[in-house]
Amino acid sequence: MYSIEKVLADLRSERKKKVIIDSDTYNEIDDQFAIAHLMQTQDRVEICGMTAAPFYNWRSDSFGDGARRSFEEMIKIRSLVDPFSEIPVRMGSACQMPDIRTAVSSPAADFIIETARMMTDEPLYLLGIGAPTNIASALVKAPDIIDKVVVVWLGGNEVKLESNAGEFNMDQDFNATRVLFESDVALVQYPANCVTSTLWINENTMREELTAGENPLCSYLHRFFLWLKGEKENYGRIIWDIAGSGCFTVPEATTFLIQEKPALHPQDYTYDFSSCGGKKMIYADAIDPHGIIRDMFERIKKIGK
Numbered sequence: 144m145y146s147i148e149k150v151l152a153d154l155r156s157e158r159k160k161k162v163i164i165d166s167d168t169y170n171e172i173d174d175q176f177a178i179a180h181l182m183q184t185q186d187r188v189e190i191c192g193m194t195a196a197p198f199y200n201w202r203s204d205s206f207g208d209g210a211r212r213s214f215e216e217m218i219k220i221r222s223l224v225d226p227f228s229e230i231p232v233r234m235g236s237a238c239q240m241p242d243i244r245t246a247v248s249s250p251a252a253d254f255i256i257e258t259a260r261m262m263t264d265e266p267l268y269l270l271g272i273g274a275p276t277n278i279a280s281a282l283v284k285a286p287d288i289i290d291k292v293v294v295v296w297l298g299g300n301e302v303k304l305e306s307n308a309g310e311f312n313m314d315q316d317f318n319a320t321r322v323l324f325e326s327d328v329a330l331v332q333y334p335a336n337c338v339t340s341t342l343w344i345n346e347n348t349m350r351e352e353l354t355a356g357e358n359p360l361c362s363y364l365h366r367f368f369l370w371l372k373g374e375k376e377n378y379g380r381i382i383w384d385i386a387g388s389g390c391f392t393v394p395e396a397t398t399f400l401i402q403e404k405p406a407l408h409p410q411d412y413t414y415d416f417s418s419c420g421g422k423k424m425i426y427a428d429a430i431d432p433h434g435i436i437r438d439m440f441e442r443i444k445k446i447g448k
């Protein structure tokens with residue numbers, strides 16, 4: 144297992160890292176930016192694959208339908224960034240984990256296991272930007288890979304919070320989230336409130352940057368943004384998930400802390416530091432949203448050029 148100190152030094156280094164992106168791509172508009180951002184960062188990452196995470200909201204009929212739609216959206220984004228890309232894409236879980244000891248089988252979980260087992264002298268980074276069902280299922284099904292992976296997960300609210308820590312990704316699969324916090328896996332947490340929530344982009348910036356891009360990916364994202372905007376004025380969106388791609392593309396834009404890894408109370412979804420047993424994790428305490436947003440637009444505008 145990689146020590147937390149070693150992982151932090153690795154994150155801050157320019158070493159090219161192997162990454163699998165696990166994303167609920169279709170659930171809104173932010174995952175698409177994050178995938179494109181990371182695909183445009185081949186100087187710093189090698190994307191070993193992408194796995195479709197389940198979700199259930201107004202953009203899907205069920206968790207399984209969410210994974211299926213995310214799978215299709217991933218393939219679309221992959222091809223808009225690079226029509227010749229051969230990055231593997233795998234279908235994810237059709238449901239949530241029923242408890243913390245029962246994995247949900249899926250091609251995504253199996254792909255994560257197979258890829259992790261091939262690692263010899265470097266970690267495989269699992270970038271989770273959705274419900275962590277696929278990632279946690281892989282860890283539960285094949286505990287031997289815990290020594291070979293680092294999970295970078297966007298979810299939960301800040302650890303200082305004494306009330307319910309839930310947000311969309313945690314609430315979508317609370318058992319899977321507990322696996323990330325309560326197992327020995329090396330975890331990098333980007334909380335939602337006060338951290339990824341600062342990644343707000345207004346309609347003027349979206350129009351200027353995406354129009355300047357003049358490529359199929361930027362055109363697609365702009366059309367999607369305008370559809371979400373509808374008749375609303377002074378519209379903007381939080382593009383949460385580019386904190387995850389930014390972790391690899393501009394690590395200097397995140398203030399990382401090493402701190403105790405809490406457990407999670409199953410009753411009220413609060414962090415519990417009384418039973419953490421001295422485990423440590425890396426915690427994104429703050430980000431420079433402008434640095435990440437600038438890097439993202441600079442990279443996606445270069446698609447096709």
Ligand SMILES: [Ca+2]
Pocket residue numbers: 166167168170173174272273384
């Ligand atoms: Ca997401």
